[in-house]
Each structure stands twice: as C-alpha cells, then as structure tokens.
Amino acid sequence: MRITTRKTVFGGLAALGVAALLAGCAQAPTSGESSGSAAPVASDFLPCMVSDAGGFNDNSFNQIGLAGLTDAAKKLGVKEIHVESSSDSDYTPNITNLLDQGCNLIVTVGFNLAAATKEAATANPKVNFAIIDDNSIDLPNVKPIVFDTAQAAFLGGYAAASYSKTGVVGTFGGLPIPPVTIFMDGFADGVKYFNDQKSKDVKVLGWDVASQNGVFTGGFDAGTVAKQTAQGQIDQNADVILPVGGPIYKSAAEAVRDANKGIVLIGVDADLTQTDTANADLFLTSILKGIQPGVEETTTAAAEGKFDNSPFVGTLKNEGVALAPFHDFESKVDPALQGELDTIKAGIIDGSIPVESPSSPK
Numbered sequence: 001m002r003i004t005t006r007k008t009v010f011g012g013l014a015a016l017g018v019a020a021l022l023a024g025c026a027q028a029p030t031s032g033e034s035s036g037s038a039a040p041v042a043s044d045f046l047p048c049m050v051s052d053a054g055g056f057n058d059n060s061f062n063q064i065g066l067a068g069l070t071d072a073a074k075k076l077g078v079k080e081i082h083v084e085s086s087s088d089s090d091y092t093p094n095i096t097n098l099l100d101q102g103c104n105l106i107v108t109v110g111f112n113l114a115a116a117t118k119e120a121a122t123a124n125p126k127v128n129f130a131i132i133d134d135n136s137i138d139l140p141n142v143k144p145i146v147f148d149t150a151q152a153a154f155l156g157g158y159a160a161a162s163y164s165k166t167g168v169v170g171t172f173g174g175l176p177i178p179p180v181t182i183f184m185d186g187f188a189d190g191v192k193y194f195n196d197q198k199s200k201d202v203k204v205l206g207w208d209v210a211s212q213n214g215v216f217t218g219g220f221d222a223g224t225v226a227k228q229t230a231q232g233q234i235d236q237n238a239d240v241i242l243p244v245g246g247p248i249y250k251s252a253a254e255a256v257r258d259a260n261k262g263i264v265l266i267g268v269d270a271d272l273t274q275t276d277t278a279n280a281d282l283f284l285t286s287i288l289k290g291i292q293p294g295v296e297e298t299t300t301a302a303a304e305g306k307f308d309n310s311p312f313v314g315t316l317k318n319e320g321v322a323l324a325p326f327h328d329f330e331s332k333v334d335p336a337l338q339g340e341l342d343t344i345k346a347g348i349i350d351g352s353i354p355v356e357s358p359s360s361p362k
Contacts, residue, residue, distance in 0.1 A: 045303040047073055048103035049082040049295075050094045052110035054220045054246035056084050059276045061246060061269040061291055065109045065132055068295025075296075076303050091116040099124055105302040107132070107145075107295055111179045117142065128307045130298045132291060133179035135311050135361055143298055143307065147289040147314035149179075149268075150186030150357035151348050152321040153242075155341050156266050156287045157190020159323065160240040161202040162337050163264070163284055170205035170233035174220040174245025178359035183244045183268055183287060185209055185357035193344070193353070205233050212358065217248055226251035234259050240284060242266040253279045264329070271324040284333075286324040290314045313361050317349045 049069050051062040066082055073080035081101060083094040091113050098106050099120065107130045108117045114134045121129045121142045128141050135144035160169045171187050173180040184207040191204050207214035215232075217225045226243070230252035233241055241256070241263065243249040249267060256263045265272075265279075267286030272279065294312050301307055314320020323341065326333055347353030 043078065045076060045078050045105075046101070046103050047078070047080050047105045047107070047299045047302070048098040048101070049080070049107040049109065050091065050098065050113065051082070051084045052112050052220070052246075053085050053087050053090070054110075055086070056082065058220075058246040059270060059272060060249075060267075061132065061289065062109050063275065064270050064292040065107065065295050068292040069107060069299055071292065072296045072299035072303070076300065078303070088112060092119070095120045099127065104128060105130065105299060105307070107299070110134075111177050112175075128302050130295070130302075132295070140309050141307075143309050144311040144361075145291070145294045145298060146311055146361040147291075147294075147321050148182075148316075148357075148360050149287060149289055149314075149321050150182050150189070150360055151316045151355050152287045152289075152323050153183045153186025154190040154193065154348065154355045155323040155344060156242065156285060157187035157192075157204075158194045158344060159190075159285055159326075159333070159337060159341065160187070160242070160266060161191040161194035161200065162334050162340075163329075163332075164202055164240050165262075166237045166239045167201065168203045168205065168237045169240040169242075170230075170236070170238035171242040171244065172206045172215040172217065172229050172233065172248075173243075174217055174248050176214070176216050180216075180244045181207075181212065181214075182357045182359035183242065184214060185359065186287075186355060187242050187266075189355065189357075205236055205238055217245065220246045220248060222247040222250040224251075227255045230255035231259075234261070234263060239263045240266065242268070242287075244268050250276075250279075253282055256282055267324070273324065273327045281328060283327070284329050285326055288322045288324055290320040290322075294320070311361060315349075316345055 054062050056062050056066050069080050085094055105128045109132050111134045117131050118137045121139050130143040132145045135146045171184050188204045188207050188209050191202050217229055226248040243252040264284040265282050267283050269289050271286045273283045348355050
C-alpha cells in the first residue's frame with residue numbers, strides 16, 4: 001500500500017461533462033440537524049480517502065474520487081491524506097492508519113470497502129465517513145454517495161446499438177456486484193429499446209438482464225484475463241464493447257488495437273476520452289458518474305459542520321449521471337442519434353420511459 005498527501009488536483013479531470021451534483025435523496029440538514037459528529041473549523045479539518053484495489057491511477061472512479069477530495073481541500077485551504085490499497089487486505093489497515101492520523105472525514109472508494117467502512121464507523125462514531133457506490137450501511141456517521149447509472153447506461157446501450165455495423169455489441173464486468181451490474185442492466189435495456197423502436201435485432205453478449213448472469217473477469221485488474229474476455233467478444237463479432245470495472249478497460253483496448261477492425265469501446269465513470277488520451281480514439285462515448293463533484297460537495301459540507309447521512313444519489317435529472325459527448329465519433333454516428341438520445345433522456349426523467357435495475361439505489 002502507498003500513502004501520500006497532496007494539495008493539487010488532477011489536471012483535466014474536471015471536464016467530465018457532469019454538472020455539480022447538488023441534489024441527493026434529502027436536503028442538507030440545517031444547523032443543529034447534522035448526524036455524526038460536528039466538523040471542526042476548516043483550518044483544523046482533515047479529509048481523507050482510501051482507494052480500492054484499482055488504485056488512484058485507474059483513470060476511473062478512484063482517480064476522479066480523489067480529484068473531488070483534492071478540489072475540496074484546495075478550496076477549503078486544508079491538506080488531505082489519501083491512501084492507496086493494492087489488495088482487499090489493505091482496506092482495514094488503511095482506514096485504521098487514517099484514523100490514527102486524526103482524519104475528520106474518511107471517504108472510502110467502492111462497494112468492496114463496505115465491510116471495513118462499517119466496522120470502522122461503528123467503532124468510531126465521532127468520525128464521519130462517506131462511501132462511494134454502496135448504500136448498505138445505516139449509521140448516523142456514514143453517508144452513501146451512489147448513482148443510478150442504469151439511466152445513463154440505457155443511453156449508452158441505445159447509442160451502441162445505433163452505431164454497431166455488425167449487429168452485435170458486448171459487455172463484461174470485473175465482479176458481479178451492484179455498482180457493476182447496474183451498468184450492464186442499463187446497457188442491455190438500452191439496446192433492447194433501440195431494437196423495439198427500430199425493428200432491429202442487435203444482440204448483446206456478456207449479460208442477461210432476466211437471469212442477472214453474465215461475463216466477469218473476477219477482479220478489477222488489467223491483465224490477461226480481461227484482454228482474453230474482450231477478445232472472446234471480438235471473436236463473436238462484437239464491434240462495440242462496454243468493459244465495466246476500472247482498469248479492465250485498458251486490456252480491452254489492447255485487444256481492440258490488436259484486432260484492428262474498427263471496434264470501439266464505451267467507458268465508465270469518467271469521460272475516458274479526457275482521462276486516457278492515449279486511447280481517446282477508441283471511445284465512442286462514456287457513461288459518467290459524478291463522483292468528483294459528489295465527493296467535493298460531501299467534503300465541503302463536512303468541513304462546514306453540515307455532514308448528514310442522507311444518501312447522495314446521482315440521476316439524469318440532477319445531472320449526477322450522464323452520457324459523455326461522442327467527441328471524434330460525432331461525425332460518424334447517425335445524424336439523428338443525438339436528438340433521439342435527448343428525447344429518451346427526457347422520457348427517463350419524466351418517467352414515461354421506465355429504466356429499472358435490481359441494483360438501482362432505493
């Protein structure tokens with residue numbers, strides 16, 4: 001594991017195409033209503049973060065989560081501490097390390113840190129915690145930062161089906177956990193909606209919504225398994241692939257370049273065209289989560305003594321989830337596609353186009 005302290009932000013990560021998430025499930029509490037401990041004045045406030053095993057250089061949710069923390073720290077004029085995990089066994093000792101350093105707010109990045117977060121929060125009720133991509137912890141000092149990414153993934157699936165020349169698209173995940181399968185649900189349902197609207201038969205490899213079964217690499221590490229998984233879908237004629245799980249997309253990119261068949265990827269969490277410029281030419285679009293503004297707002301509220309445990313839920317309506325621009329592919333997609341996506345987005349927001357996933361935040 002690696003421990004570092006920074007005051008700078010990651011350049012370019014602010015341009016995620018997602019507006020600040022100012023709406024959650026509940027309004028921020030007024031003075032005296034905050035649950036958890038009251039934060040000290042900003043000059044004494046110490047915000048901290050623990051990554052999951054993907055690390056802070058994943059070009060994805062760990063990296064943009066840290067950008068939110070450093071953004072807030074810079075604006076508050078305080079330092080921050082972030083600790084990188086290299087495996088699941090690092091989670092508890094990393095949180096303990098931050099507690100020992102006197103952190104007032106500890107943000108844990110990812111569903112896999114839920115058990116360690118709950119244990120630490122229970123034992124340390126005067127310390128505030130926030131956890132990204134998990135809302136299973138019901139404690140007054142734990143705030144979930146979660147996203148209904150099925151909504152944005154629905155748009156991504158529709159776009160994938162529209163773009164596909166082979167009539168086959170694919171998706172695979174790192175682990176079969178809700179923050180992963182929610183993308184796959186929305187993606188597959190978006191393809192189905194395209195088929196229904198256009199009388200087409202675009203096939204989805206790697207995920208079955210009804211059975212909730214699909215293809216997973218067994219972790220979030222880039223490597224041989226992830227590359228072989230992507231290659232398997234390329235071999236089945238998929239020309240648009242959605243890898244869901246942080247760095248696994250990097251291995252999919254290797255498989256796509258090796259194939260040299262005009263295959264494209266769809267990114268998740270961040271706009272990977274912006275965060276991974278070396279592979280920018282491969283991304284049709286990305287399915288965005290407003291992790292960066294979500295962490296920034298939560299950190300700022302905690303510093304001001306306004307911490308509360310009501311879930312921070314990103315949706316299309318509050319711009320907490322979104323579909324990134326097509327960037328270099330804008331001239332290559334159907335000219336009518338953007339207008340269709342705008343109409344679908346409006347329908348999802350007003351409820352006339354229902355988008356539901358078993359993994360959607362409640």
